[in-house]
Amino acid sequence: MNHTELRLKADAVLARLVGDDSGEARLRDDQWRAIEALVAERRRALVVQRTGWGKSAVYFVATALLRAAGQGPTVIVSPLLALMRNQVAAAAGAGIRARTINSSNTQDWQAIQAEVAEGTVDVLLVSPERLNNPDFRDQVLPELTAATGLLVVDEAHCISDWGHDFRPDYRRLRTMLAELPAGVPVLATTATANARVTADVADQLGTVPAGDGAGPDRGDGEALVLRGPLERESLSLGVLTLPDAAHRMAWLSEQLEKLPGSGIVYTLTVAAAEEVTAFLRGQGHTVAAYTGKSENTEREAAEADLLANRVKALVATSALGMGFDKPDLGFVVHLGSPSSPIAYYQQVGRAGRGVEHAEVLLLPGREDEAIWRYFASLAFPDEDQVRRTLDVLGAADRPLSLPALEPQVELRRSRLETMLKVLDVDGAVRRVRGGWTVTGRPWQYDTQRYAWVARQREAEQQAMRDYTATADCRMEFLRRQLDDGEAAPCGRCDNCTGPRFTAEVSAVTLEAARGELARPGVEVEPRKMWPTGLPAIGVDLKGKIPPGEQPATGRALGRLSDIGWGNRLRPLLAPQSQDGPVPDDVVAAVVDVLADWAKAPGGWGTGAPDAPARPVGVVTVASRTRPRLVQSLGERISQIGRMPLLGTVTYAEGVPDVAPARSNGAQRMRALHGSLILPEPLSAAVADAAGPLLLVDDFTDTGWTLAVAARLLLRAGAERVLPLVLAAQG
Known part of the structure; x- marks a missing residue:
């Protein structure tokens, strides 16, 4: 088949893919060049093009042509379930039968593998995690590699640890690339790769199997790189700096319905997504949360609601990122700044694919850099x-x-x-x-290399600070960060045309937002199972923690990752902060937490026949970093609640510092087991106490300090232990 005939067939497949019956559908020049390289020349190609350019059209059209020529199925390595669902639906429109193998459909794997073997599957989408699953790697992958007609690496920047979203599973592709039979074309695609990442991915793609002489344009085996301008003519970028989190939430509530169409509100943490969702719903907006903690069924329902415009927005973390395809998405708002301009560009690229105008707005927060440091x-x-x-x-x-x-x-x-x-x-x-x-x-x-990567991350963070502060064109700034040589002023952003939004919010909405963020109290679930493997490291504990040795569900004033109390607590509990008495405003909020706790279902203040008794005493946990803070907190609760401060769960003499909170549960338990003790006076006071005890600490991360201290108190005769901390990590 000559190239003219091949081009006609390619355009015909495109027409089916996009549902164009007019016969006017035509591939872009770079789309056709990529397809020609894959189908006619059997090359390896890297396509770096802006979101919405049509990268998926390249591999679906190439698939149809290769399958028509008798080649094996296309294997697409795809990072997210949302992308897989969209791709399967898109392929069906062109008469291409696509199936997926991922963590959500394990029950279908065997049947899908049989279909692949029978030749009835045109496209198999595989999550990168499958590539290193032992059974898949050893039993399925060799046969799949041998039969593959085209290998596609979607979101290929994930291969490179210079990329903003490096994923180790993707590096497994190096092995698969090396083992592909001669003449099997490979396509890698991404919308977010600067020059360094592009070169790294192209270098990995360029290693071709020995003896591969396919294609007159093969040259020395280097990958063909097709890189286009990253301009997005539909996006109007802007930055609006507001005084605090309450102003940002109030502004969003008042402006949300004015934003075009439906869209995405990104937050940096799960806690912030949940806070913002709760507030917006309380203000009458139809929104849904989408985070890494959402169940698969919840995510699918949220995606479907946004696609069908049944919600105004999804309030999402980066879990909603690569591959989500809604051409008419009208806006993307960030409550908090991502740490990388490349990651930011990738997320805002969700908007404006199929509409002439989409609003993109960044509302940076003072908590952003603390979150960057944590990650x-x-x-x-x-x-x-x-x-x-x-x-x-x-x-x-x-x-x-x-x-x-x-x-x-x-x-x-x-x-x-x-x-x-x-x-x-x-x-x-x-x-x-x-x-x-x-x-x-x-x-x-x-x-x-790791030091270079760390410095790269620091440079990206500085670039985001510069993006927020720049008086120059924002689109040009982002394009230059991606080494786009055609970057030029866009004429649409707030710096090119003037601000499109004011910082004004009404006093009523602002007060409501402050009330939402100031609402103290989150539950702290107790540990119910000992960490696996403790007997192997000398701790004779395993399985379920007996109910009689577990604390009750506790309370924290807030989470360090939220944008309400988290902003107040982070400076107070930061490693470099000076130890001192607990501030009055924090004490007042803790009293509110206790009052709400007492009135909650099952609380001691409900008056229900089976309600537990009111706490009768306070016990603190020794702190090696903030002893005055914890002791003063226990004392203030004791005074206000008119119950005795019974003492402190302390560390045995000569015990070194326990394992850091960020170590795993088993290591944390090994360090705590036998280290925390009840001094004799406290043990006697606990035995004499006739009722529940409040166990007070400053912070909980893993929950094991509270678990061990509560177990000691319960074994000493405490009726019930109620943990109360200032902050939880999650």
Whole structure:
């Protein structure tokens, strides 16, 4: 087939894909160049084009042409379930049968694999996590690799640890790329890659199988890079700096219905998304929350509601990001600034794909940088922690699962798993059935690279500060951050045309927002299971915590990650803060928490026949960092509540500092077990107390300090233990 015939067939597939019966649908020049490279030349290509440009059209049209030529199915590695759902629906419009293998449809895997083997599937979408699942990697992937007619890597910036959204699972693709049969084309696509990321991804794609001479334009095996301008003519960017979180929420409530169409309100944390959603609903707006803690069914329902314009907005974290496709999305508002201009551009690119005008507004907050620091602290572990993990795996006589490995290293499970995935790609460990093993291959900690990545992140944060403050064109600023050589003033942003919004909010709405944010009190759920693997590290505890040794559901004044009390508590509890008596406004809020707690269902102030008794005493937890704060808090509650301060759960003499709160539960428990004690006077007072006790501390993260202290009190005869803290992490 000559190139003219191929182009005609490609345009015909495009027409079916977009539902154009007029016969006027035509591929863009770069779309056609990519398809030509994949189908006619069997090349590897990287397409870096703005969101909404039509990258999916490239791989669906190429799929149809390759399948018509007798090639195997297209395999698309796709990062998010939202993207997969959209892609399956889009493929069906062009007569392309697409199926997915991901964590939400495990019951269908076997049937789907059979369909692939029978040749009835044109496109198989696979989540990157599947690539390193032992069964999938060892049993399914080799056959799939051998049969693949086209490999597509969507959101390819995830391959590169220079990218804003690096995902270790994506690095598994290096192995798959190297093992593809000769002549199998590969397409990588992204909308958010600067020059460094583009070069890194292209370099990884450019390693072609030995003996591959397919295509007259193959050259030296380097990937074809098609990079277009990243201008989005529909987006009108703006920044509005408001005094505090209450002003931002009030402004959003008053302006939300004035914003075009339906859209997305992004927040930096789950807690903030929940706070904003509750407030907006209370103000009569139809909105829904969308976060990493949402169940899959809740996310699907929220996506469907936004697609159908049944809600004005989704209030979302970055969990709603890559791949969500709503062409008529009319606005994106950020309550809080992302830490990277590239990540920001990727999120705002959700808007304005199929409409002439979309509003994009950033409302930065004073809590933003504290949140940036927190997420930065979760970067790749230091060398000592990595070596410790390798040593533990090396000494084991069998593969170790994450629950078995976790008690022996000071890393939380999610961070431990991410680290192991990186080590797997580096060849130092291997995931097998039953867990992880070391390979015995030499491995070096790449100190220089991790330091470079850290500096890159710091530079991105400074760029976001500069974006907020710049008096120049905002679109041009973002495009330059992505090394777009065609960047020029847009003529639409607030700096080009003047502000489109004022900072004014009504006193009534502002007061309502302040009331919402000032409402104190969040529940603190007790620990109900001991961490896995404690007996292996010398702590004889396992399984369920007996109900008689568990504290009740407690209360915290606020969460450090929220935009209400979190903003007040973060400076008070920061590592560098000076210890001192608890401030009066905090005490007043704690009293409100206690009053609400007493009146809550099951509270001691409800008067119900089965309601628990009122607390009869206060016990504090010793603090090595803020002893005056915790002691004064206990004293003030004791005075106001007219109940005795019975004493302090303290540390045994000679016990070193316990494991940091960010270590995993098993390590935290090993450090606490036997370290916290009840002094004899306190033990006697607890035994004499006839009623529940308030257990007071400044902060809870893992919940294990409260669990151990409560267990001691309950074993000493306490009727019930009610934890009360100033702040919770979550």
